Amino acid sequence: MARSFKDVEYTKVDLNSPHKEFPARDTSVGLDDGDEDDDVHYDRPGSTAGDRAKLIRDGGADGEDGETTEEAAKKPSVLSMAYYQQFFDVDTNQVGKRILSSFVPRPNRNLVSDDIRHSPDLYGPFWVCTTLVFVTAIAGNLADYFQTSAAGGNYVWVYDFRKVTFAATAIYLYWWLVPLLLWAVTWWRQVPEKYAYLELLCLYGYSLSIYIPVSVLCVIQLAAVQWALILLAMALSGTVLALSLWPSVSSGERRTAVGLLTAAMLLHAALAVGFKLYFFHVTSGGGGSASSPATPAYSGRTSATTRAAATTRKTPSG
Amino acid sequence: MATDNKQFVMEFHDSPSASAAPLEGDMSNSGPSNVPNVPLNGSNLYPSTLDEPVKDTILRDVKAVGVKFYHVFIPRSSKSLLRDWDLWGPLILCTFLATLLQGHSSAGSNDGGPQFAQVFIVFWVGACAVTLNAKLLGGDISFFQAICVLGYCVLPLLLSLIGCRIILLASRSLVLFIVRCCLVLLGLSWSVFASTAFLASSQPPNRKALAVYPVCLFYFVISWMILSHSG
Numbered sequence: 113m114a115r116s117f118k119d120v121e122y123t124k125v126d127l128n129s130p131h132k133e134f135p136a137r138d139t140s141v142g143l144d145d146g147d148e149d150d151d152v153h154y155d156r157p158g159s160t161a162g163d164r165a166k167l168i169r170d171g172g173a174d175g176e177d178g179e180t181t182e183e184a185a186k187k188p189s190v191l192s193m194a195y196y197q198q199f200f201d202v203d204t205n206q207v208g209k210r211i212l213s214s215f216v217p218r219p220n221r222n223l224v225s226d227d228i229r230h231s232p233d234l235y236g237p238f239w240v241c242t243t244l245v246f247v248t249a250i251a252g253n254l255a256d257y258f259q260t261s262a263a264g265g266n267y268v269w270v271y272d273f274r275k276v277t278f279a280a281t282a283i284y285l286y287w288w289l290v291p292l293l294l295w296a297v298t299w300w301r302q303v304p305e306k307y308a309y310l311e312l313l314c315l316y317g318y319s320l321s322i323y324i325p326v327s328v329l330c331v332i333q334l335a336a337v338q339w340a341l342i343l344l345a346m347a348l349s350g351t352v353l354a355l356s357l358w359p360s361v362s363s364g365e366r367r368t369a370v371g372l373l374t375a376a377m378l379l380h381a382a383l384a385v386g387f388k389l390y391f392f393h394v395t396s397g398g399g400g401s402a403s404s405p406a407t408p409a410y411s412g413r414t415s416a417t418t419r420a421a422a423t424t425r426k427t428p429s430g
Numbered sequence: 431m432a433t434d435n436k437q438f439v440m441e442f443h444d445s446p447s448a449s450a451a452p453l454e455g456d457m458s459n460s461g462p463s464n465v466p467n468v469p470l471n472g473s474n475l476y477p478s479t480l481d482e483p484v485k486d487t488i489l490r491d492v493k494a495v496g497v498k499f500y501h502v503f504i505p506r507s508s509k510s511l512l513r514d515w516d517l518w519g520p521l522i523l524c525t526f527l528a529t530l531l532q533g534h535s536s537a538g539s540n541d542g543g544p545q546f547a548q549v550f551i552v553f554w555v556g557a558c559a560v561t562l563n564a565k566l567l568g569g570d571i572s573f574f575q576a577i578c579v580l581g582y583c584v585l586p587l588l589l590s591l592i593g594c595r596i597i598l599l600a601s602r603s604l605v606l607f608i609v610r611c612c613l614v615l616l617g618l619s620w621s622v623f624a625s626t627a628f629l630a631s632s633q634p635p636n637r638k639a640l641a642v643y644p645v646c647l648f649y650f651v652i653s654w655m656i657l658s659h660s661g
Binding site for chain 2: 193196197199200202203204205207235239242243246250253273
């Protein structure tokens with residue numbers, strides 16, 4: 113079985129067939145033929161052979177050893193695709209179910225512990241946010257068009273790319289910054305049952321999903337309808353958010369819990385109201401604001417002073 | 431043991447035999463398959479394209495791009511097409527698209543359309559995001575193959591943009607706007623259909639919709655930019 117090196121020109125290492133004399137090396141590259149023996153699966157990190165295998169595999173870089181599941185024994189490095197694939201491990205019906213339960217509040221259900229906890233994903237939140245960015249920008253454009261053409265102005269359709277960048281900044285910041293602050297405060301206050309950052313990201317991402325159809329419907333140029341839709345969406349998704357966050361924050365001090373929940377609700381409301389005011393404001397003056405060219409918010413980027421620049425953020429007086 | 435050496439022996443060609451005898455005859459399935467069958471001798475493993483006339487080099491790439499354009503119109507999942515990816519087509523299409531979509535940013539006019547760079551960024555960053563998504567969901571398509579497919583399948587949308595420009599030469603009216611809408615919708619559905627014919631087969635079956643949805647979003651954004659371009 114052992115060859116001398118002068119018999120062959122180069123050493124051939126075949127890792128597909130089990131080498132009985134090198135048990136540790138079999139697990140080191142993670143090639144799983146499906147017919148390996150059980151003794152090469154080291155899923156208890158306490159065993160010394162398992163530790164040796166893990167050291168060979170990870171190069172000693174993998175330090176934390178909290179879980180005893182099989183996945184922990186084969187943790188991929190941050191630079192590999194497999195590390196990020198674990199955040200996208202969802203099926204179509206799972207994503208659909210999570211989106212649906214993000215705006216249907218049920219008193220006994222907690223979105224995080226029931227749906228998300230066993231496999232948090234980043235697919236749903238990321239694409240919900242991206243869709244919301246584009247849908248809001250497009251709907252805002254449409255709303256401007258209807259508003260000014262109803263007012264009788266000779267409106268040449270323009271595509272205001274600035275709306276997209278503003279929407280993207282606001283939504284992505286909200287999506288990852290608010291959970292970060294929430295997680296940081298729960299960590300600082302040592303709340304016993306705090307959620308992981310990934311779970312909070314997941315929760316917040318899915319909670320934005322109701323704003324997609326609401327944005328489309330806000331094209332309707334009636335202020336009452338727009339406000340009703342926004343408030344309804346805020347109420348629904350805010351309730352689900354509160355129901356999911358409360359079991360976690362209430363395990364700590366009462367003051368922290370109430371403060372955190374209030375802050376989360378306020379920020380949620382601020383996002384909705386801010387969007388309504390920036391993208392969909394209907395002025396009572398009948399086109400007074402839209403036909404006057406205002407100075408663009410970004411100077412020096414585009415030299416055109418477009419009519420669409422008239423809808424930069426200002427709160428309507430009515 | 432001797433028969434298992436095909437995976438880990440450092441060889442440059444794909445032949446199952448480990449002999450050092452010189453290969454002769456037509457080329458095996460390695461290397462670019464659009465290279466004509468040039469007999470190999472023992473010293474070079476790929477035919478030398480350095481000595482051929484420039485016209486042959488250019489025509490070969492033009493033909494490859496043309497074949498792919500043809501396959502966008504008659505989409506069928508073809509492994510050989512996916513293997514010979516190139517990014518010439520997406521570059522040409524994206525440049526053309528961005529040039530046509532460009533708004534006039536002179537001080538006199540009121541057109542605030544997207545700048546060239548914005549279209550470029552939306553196109554390439556969007557294609558990268560969609561491809562990364564497909565890979566992260568567990569698809570077995572390579573990164574550049576997917577970008578190649580996504581880029582080539584923008585061709586129907588580009589054709590509807592050209593159609594819209596021609597329509598815009600006439601006067602503006604609601605009927606013509608609806609005609610433009612239908613044209614862009616047709617281009618959008620053709621693009622989505624063509625790209626999913628290539629990409630959907632590389633995903634596990636319970637995640638196909640998850641991989642197809644970002645493709646639809648990507649083409650929807652491009653078609654929105656086309657529709658809102660009013661010349």
